[in-house]
Amino acid sequence: xxxxxxxxxxxxxxxxxxxxxxxxxxxxxxxxxxxxxxxxxxxxxxxxxxxxxxxxxxxxxxxxxxxxxxxxxxxxxxxxxxxxxxxxxxxxxxxxxxxxxxxxxxxxxxxxxxxxxxxxxxxxxxxxxxxxxxxxxxxxxxxxxxxxxxxxxxxxxxxxxxxxxxxxxxxxxxxxxxxxxxxxxxxxxxxxxxxxxxxxxxxxxxxxxxxxxxxxxxxxxxxxxxxxxxxxxxxxxxxxxxxxxxxx
Amino acid sequence: xxxxxxxxxxxxxxxxxxxxxxxxxxxxxxxxxxxxxxxxxxxxxxxxxxxxxxxxxxxxxxxxxxxxxxxxxxxxxxxxxxxxxxxxxxxxxxxxxxxxxxxxxxxxxxxxxxxxxxxxxxxxxxxxxxxxxxxxxxxxxxxxxxxxxxxxxxxxxxxxxxxxxxxxxxxxxxxxxxxxxxxxxxxxxxxxxxxxxxxxxxxxxxxxxxxxxxxxxxxxxxxxxxxxxxxxxxxxxxxxxxxxxxxxx
Ligand SMILES: Nc1ncnc2c1ncn2[C@@H]1O[C@H](COP(=O)(O)OP(=O)(O)OP(=O)(O)O)[C@@H](O)[C@H]1O
Ligand SMILES: [Mg+2]
Numbered sequence: 001x002x003x004x005x006x007x008x009x010x011x012x013x014x015x016x017x018x019x020x021x022x023x024x025x026x027x028x029x030x031x032x033x034x035x036x037x038x039x040x041x042x043x044x045x046x047x048x049x050x051x052x053x054x055x056x057x058x059x060x061x062x063x064x065x066x067x068x069x070x071x072x073x074x075x076x077x078x079x080x081x082x083x084x085x086x087x088x089x090x091x092x093x094x095x096x097x098x099x100x101x102x103x104x105x106x107x108x109x110x111x112x113x114x115x116x117x118x119x120x121x122x123x124x125x126x127x128x129x130x131x132x133x134x135x136x137x138x139x140x141x142x143x144x145x146x147x148x149x150x151x152x153x154x155x156x157x158x159x160x161x162x163x164x165x166x167x168x169x170x171x172x173x174x175x176x177x178x179x180x181x182x183x184x185x186x187x188x189x190x191x192x193x194x195x196x197x198x199x200x201x202x203x204x205x206x207x208x209x210x211x212x213x214x215x216x217x218x219x220x221x222x223x224x225x226x227x228x229x230x231x232x233x234x235x236x237x238x239x240x241x242x243x244x245x246x247x248x
Numbered sequence: 249x250x251x252x253x254x255x256x257x258x259x260x261x262x263x264x265x266x267x268x269x270x271x272x273x274x275x276x277x278x279x280x281x282x283x284x285x286x287x288x289x290x291x292x293x294x295x296x297x298x299x300x301x302x303x304x305x306x307x308x309x310x311x312x313x314x315x316x317x318x319x320x321x322x323x324x325x326x327x328x329x330x331x332x333x334x335x336x337x338x339x340x341x342x343x344x345x346x347x348x349x350x351x352x353x354x355x356x357x358x359x360x361x362x363x364x365x366x367x368x369x370x371x372x373x374x375x376x377x378x379x380x381x382x383x384x385x386x387x388x389x390x391x392x393x394x395x396x397x398x399x400x401x402x403x404x405x406x407x408x409x410x411x412x413x414x415x416x417x418x419x420x421x422x423x424x425x426x427x428x429x430x431x432x433x434x435x436x437x438x439x440x441x442x443x444x445x446x447x448x449x450x451x452x453x454x455x456x457x458x459x460x461x462x463x464x465x466x467x468x469x470x471x472x473x474x475x476x477x478x479x480x481x482x483x484x485x486x487x488x489x490x491x492x493x494x495x496x497x
Binding site: 054057058059074076077079081083085087088089090098099101102130132150156 | 395396398399400401402403404405409413414417418494495
């Protein structure tokens with residue numbers, strides 16, 4: 001990964017106005033992300049992880065500091081929010097199709113692609129269901145399918161697997177690794193799970209308590225593809241321990 | 249369907265029966281409380297001499313044009329107000345003040361200004377419809393979840409896409425609630441205008457019946473108005489069924 005970075009973040013701070021001089025959520029964050037890198041962000045609740053993703057997605061502006069994408073142009077983004085964030089009036093199929101509608105893809109091709117995604121996340125038979133009829137985990141899988149369908153350059157994932165059961169979660173890990181490798185994507189993923197981050201990431205950033213600063217930038221040099229039993233290796237154990245110590 | 253209709257049918261039939269019995273045995277003269285049968289024959293006669301269909305058509309046109317203009321203006325203005333706090337601050341005193349003036353009270357003025365033809369009725373109707381639709385449009389658009397704007401913005405959606413794919417469907421439940429009120433009020437608006445001064449329309453027919461002690465005709469006109477109001481109400485209900493099915497439960 002000697003390429004020029006696809007994303008350069010410099011001295012990024014975010015302060016939210018409150019009646020007490022402002023609430024500092026992120027403090028002087030700097031790091032680079034390289035093309036096709038899988039970065040996980042760990043940190044205690046309130047350390048500004050979601051805020052960081054929202055800044056990168058262009059939803060809010062940082063209070064100070066800057067971030068720049070490699071070619072100067074805004075990459076296409078697939079985002080999974082902390083809540084599933086589905087449109088209650090759209091069926092599963094139509095929720096997943098949304099990003100393709102936004103880029104005006106013809107609806108037949110869009111349906112075919114959406115059907116593939118539905119199979120990927122294991123929701124066959126629920127194509128015409130409405131969000132109100134889905135469990136939390138199913139809704140989250142719809143959100144994941146929606147984030148992937150338009151083949152975005154950059155995936156921003158905010159605890160995408162938090163509401164899934166262990167079995168589905170591990171299947172999604174494998175699928176996400178596969179998609180990430182096959183489609184050459186750059187991923188920034190927020191998680192609370194050390195296992196999850198070591199299973200997926202090339203690099204794990206640990207943020208401090210609010211205001212979030214980068215406390216640890218850990219390279220995860222575990223061989224790929226990572227199988228389930230990798231967590232029993234001693235190297236995995238060493239990395240996990242470093243992360244646990246950084247998080248406290 | 250038959251299951252739902254049966255109780256309604258029973259209630260209508262018992263209403264007619266009670267009405268019939270009252271006129272039959274109470275000794276109230278027909279020109280004060282006509283019997284259901286005399287209203288029915290008057291209805292048939294009014295259909296036959298084409299007076300009822302004609303005047304109903306006029307009133308319906310006034311209602312529909314008034315409803316259309318009122319809803320159109322209310323939706324556009326409501327959307328702009330919902331999106332711009334500063335515009336709302338500038339305009340809302342006028343809007344609230346305008347609501348303090350009862351449209352019924354300025355109806356004679358409007359008829360003087362705009363003439364006794366259809367136009368004055370359409371305007372009265374539109375004014376009466378405007379406010380409830382406006383308020384519900386504002387409330388509906390304001391209630392669109394911010395998270396859905398985030399979603400659309402993360403996809404670099406255009407303003408038009410956000411409007412059609414998020415704002416319209418998300419605000420539709422509240423908007424249709426406003427339309428339901430507006431549709432019912434629109435009938436009142438048209439009639440108020442016609443009662444002030446008109447040469448045609450159901451309000452005119454009503455007044456004519458009144459002057460001529462043709463009380464059955466007054467009843468026919470009133471029932472026709474009720475039917476119009478119910479029809480509009482039914483159309484809004486159909487729209488809700490069609491577009492808000494996702495909301496049920
Ligand atoms: N729009 C906002 N307005 C004001 N304060 C905000 C806003 N968004 C976030 N904050 C504050 O910024 C801090 C960081 O929030 P953020 O959601 O980024 O944390 P997080 O790391 O994602 O936490 P969690 O792990 O619980 O999701 C919190 O204290 C939060 O209250
Ligand atoms: Mg968060």
